[in-house]
Amino acid sequence: MQERNLIYQADCMEMFQNIPSASVDLVIADPPYYHIKGAFDFIFQSVSEYLEWCRGWVGECYRILKPTGAFYCWGSSQMIDRLSVEVLDQFGWLKRNLIVWNYKTGKPMKTAYRNETEFLWFYSNALHEISQDKIRIPYCAGGEKDKRKNPKGKTCGNVWESPRIMPNYKEATEHPTQKPEKLAERIILASSKPGDLVVIPFAGSGSEIVQSIRSGRDFLASEINALYVDQIILPRLEKEFGPAEGRWSILTGN
Numbered sequence: 062m063q064e065r066n067l068i069y070q071a072d073c074m075e076m077f078q079n080i081p082s083a084s085v086d087l088v089i090a091d092p093p094y095y096h097i098k099g100a101f102d103f104i105f106q107s108v109s110e111y112l113e114w115c116r117g118w119v120g121e122c123y124r125i126l127k128p129t130g131a132f133y134c135w136g137s138s139q140m141i142d143r144l145s146v147e148v149l150d151q152f153g154w155l156k157r158n159l160i161v162w163n164y165k166t167g168k169p170m171k172t173a174y175r176n177e178t179e180f181l182w183f184y185s186n187a188l189h190e191i192s193q194d195k196i197r198i199p200y201c202a203g204g205e206k207d208k209r210k211n212p213k214g215k216t217c218g219n220v221w222e223s224p225r226i227m228p229n230y231k232e233a234t235e236h237p238t239q240k241p242e243k244l245a246e247r248i249i250l251a252s253s254k255p256g257d258l259v260v261i262p263f264a265g266s267g268s269e270i271v272q273s274i275r276s277g278r279d280f281l282a283s284e285i286n287a288l289y290v291d292q293i294i295l296p297r298l299e300k301e302f303g304p305a306e307g308r309w310s311i312l313t314g315n
Contacts, residue, residue: 068284
């Protein structure tokens with residue numbers, strides 16, 4: 062039986078080598094966006110180099126997904142279209158949604174509108190179904206007597222409103238591009254079930270790992286930056302859940 066709940070301190074391609082084909086329920090990818098923020102965003106010399114790199118790890122994500130599996134990938138407005146057309150669309154899964162994270166803050170700009178969003182591609186294999194009741198949201202005020210409304214709330218749309226992580230937030234870390242746990246929770250509840258396997262190729266601050274454990278999912282995660290693993294992810298898990306005690310372990314790559 063495949064070992065689970067591992068954090069690979071290594072390139073994600075090393076992790077993929079140990080994952081059998083068609084064995085994973087959900088992939089949540091938050092790769093470098095390309096020349097946006099963080100040293101990891103500026104290691105690519107050209108757009109073509111970046112997209113070629115993406116083809117490698119995305120191909121592995123496609124390989125490991127079950128017929129019922131789902132794939133979510135974060136990106137920026139500057140690259141999300143090319144990532145879709147030139148990389149994601151080249152595989153045999155289905156394009157489901159472009160999800161918009163609206164955080165309602167951003168720096169004023171003289172030559173363009175202020176950026177207040179990031180984007181999330183949702184692709185899946187043909188047999189995937191969303192657990193809609195797990196992620197219902199409140200209706201807007203008005204029409205409370207409308208009998209057509211579901212008492213559990215309305216189904217979730219593709220615009221997700223949530224603030225960015227501020228330094229004073231309980232979940233804040235030193236990672237430069239940390240995503241809110243709320244977003245990871247929604248993805249995991251929607252596209253996996255307790256006991257399912259979630260793969261996180263770019264663990265970063267560990268938000269998806271935290272929510273996988275909290276939601277009763279197993280995980281395999283990789284993070285190439287040893288400082289992120291040692292100084293952010295592991296302390297975060299220990300603060301949240303206590304000592305590992307066999308619940309997760311670290312593998313160091315070559």
